[in-house]
Amino acid sequence: MNTLFRALDDPTRRQILEMLREKDLTAGEIADAFTISKPSISHHLDLLRQANLVISIKEGQFVRYSLNTTVFDEMLSWVMAFTQKKKHKKSNKNGEGREEREKRING
């Protein structure tokens, strides 16, 4: 989960993923879409690959990148665990709610 969020924490890398959502692309095609240098893009692609967000296949002289959607499934379940309604647990001993507690404290 660490390398995953690390990889997603960059606008360039997220844009690359969005490009790959449309179709598979070579490293050069991806680099052409940005103003930053090719080695920098190569580095970004490396991080995306380490996070298992993309797959790369060498095709002769080219390297073709494509999305690995399975990792997004993992992430989906991580996020979903937060969207579900929270279990109702008391956060204080006497079981008073926030409003009662504030009234008691703030008068």
Place this chain on the structure above:
Amino acid sequence: MNTLFRALDDPTRRQILEMLREKDLTAGEIADAFTISKPSISHHLDLLRQANLVISIKEGQFVRYSLNTTVFDEMLSWVMAFTQKKKHKKSNKNGEGREEREKRING
């Protein structure tokens, strides 16, 4: 989306979110769960608040933190856009598939 992923790109902050999933907690209660200093935790909480992942309410001397689940909903739709099956688009002019292309190139 930028501040959101930035906030999630840290194991301590993700652990804080997971603690808040169980129940609301004060800054001090959160800090007690970690070995790092209170000011550091305060800084992490600030980033989580900036990303709208948590809400803080002052209760007398204490500050109580709770999850803001609405942001997770946003994130959910971002992720879901990647889990859906990719549109089938040709990534090369002559419309050959990957296997054909590799055969042509690699012999």
Place this chain on the structure above:
DNA sequence: TTTTTAATTAGACACTTGCCTAATTATACA
């Protein structure tokens, strides 16, 4: 009022990140 407790803010420091250019590797083609 003075002291204690909860929390944040300020400032400094080491480490990481993203970017660049130059060099290298690997394939394709004349």
Place this chain on the structure above:
DNA sequence: TGTATAATTAGGCAAGTGTCTAATTAAAAA
């Protein structure tokens, strides 16, 4: 074989991040 093209690796630099201690703010309690 020699040259051109695609991509990555190497090394260096500026900016950003996470951590700490010390200082500050705010509320509660003695």
